[in-house]
Amino acid sequence: KNGDIILLVPDLYVAWHAGKSSWRKYSSLNKYSIGIEISNPGHQFNYRKFSKKQINSILSLSRFLIKKYNIKTENILGHSDIAPNRKKDPGEKFPWKYLAENKIGYWHSIPDILLKKNRQIKVSNIDKKLFFKNLIKIGYSKKLIKNFNKTHYLRLIIKAFQRRFRQELVNGLIDRECLIISNNLIKKFY
Numbered sequence: 743k744n745g746d747i748i749l750l751v752p753d754l755y756v757a758w759h760a761g762k763s764s765w766r767k768y769s770s771l772n773k774y775s776i777g778i779e780i781s782n783p784g785h786q787f788n789y790r791k792f793s794k795k796q797i798n799s800i801l802s803l804s805r806f807l808i809k810k811y812n813i814k815t816e817n818i819l820g821h822s823d824i825a826p827n828r829k830k831d832p833g834e835k836f837p838w839k840y841l842a843e844n845k846i847g848y849w850h851s852i853p854d855i856l857l858k859k860n861r862q863i864k865v866s867n868i869d870k871k872l873f874f875k876n877l878i879k880i881g882y883s884k885k886l887i888k889n890f891n892k893t894h895y896l897r898l899i900i901k902a903f904q905r906r907f908r909q910e911l912v913n914g915l916i917d918r919e920c921l922i923i924s925n926n927l928i929k930k931f932y
Contacts, residue, residue, distance in 0.1 A: 743781055745795030747803055750779075763824035764883035771824050776807055785830045797837060804846045816881070816931055818847035823882065826902035827895060834909040850907060850926040860918035861911060873916050876924035877903060879932050 751757040759777025760770070768774050780796055783789060792800075807813060820836065821829035842849035865873070874896070878884050882899050897914035904912040907923050 743793050743796065745793070745799040747799050753807070760821065760824055761828065763821075764885060765819060765824045766881045769883075769885075775819075776811070778803065780832060780836075782831070782833075785833060789833060789835065791835045792832075792837070797840070800841070801844055801846060804841070808846070815845070815848050819881075820902075820906060822902040822905050826882070826898040827890060830901075830905065834905045834912050836905075838906055838909075848927070848931060850923045851930060852922060852926050857908075857919050857922070860922055862915075863918040865916055865918055865921055869918075869921050870916050873921050873924050876921075876928050879928055880924070 753776050756773050757777055758772055759779065760772045760775060763769065763771040765771060778800065780792060780800065782792060804818065808818075818841075820833075820838075821831045822833070838847055839849045841847050874884070877899060882903065900916060900920070901912050901914045903920065903924070904914070907927070908920060
């Protein structure tokens with residue numbers, strides 16, 4: 743919580759931080775990534791905001807790793823992005839927008855007032871299909887996990903997207919706001 747950075751596994755070794763995971767064409771991301779864990783009790787144990795010291799350390803460490811390994815902006819991910827069926831972290835209290843403003847990760851460019859006008863406005867089935875196509879282009883996995891209910895899995899992917907890009911309301915439902923954000927991200931980065 744005080745912002746100290748502790749190296750548990752040297753970054754040249756493979757650590758088991760991502761577990762069973764996928765992003766774009768990659769699976770088992772342990773061997774393709776460097777994991778950063780942040781002290782927080784998590785969603786089951788009084789999940790809370792991250793301290794300023796923690797965020798400053800994330801900025802510093804991320805800048806160092808991005809430069810050292812030439813990491814692309816679109817490859818700064820959360821556990822919930824790569825394993826939505828198992829992970830919720832870093833969660834909706836993680837300051838993704840602030841980090842993106844500091845060139846760590848990415849964010850959409852839609853004004854809040856426009857987003858709020860479109861929150862919880864239903865979309866058609868065609869728009870829902872477009873939303874999922876956008877998620878796949880962004881990198882979320884369409885691969886269904888064995889013995890997992892498809893509807894439940896899709897809802898988890900929607901929640902992962904919302905924890906990242908629409909943090910004020912994480913309900914697992916596609917609305918016009920989610921669609922607008924996903925369209926913006928596709929135009930901006932892909």
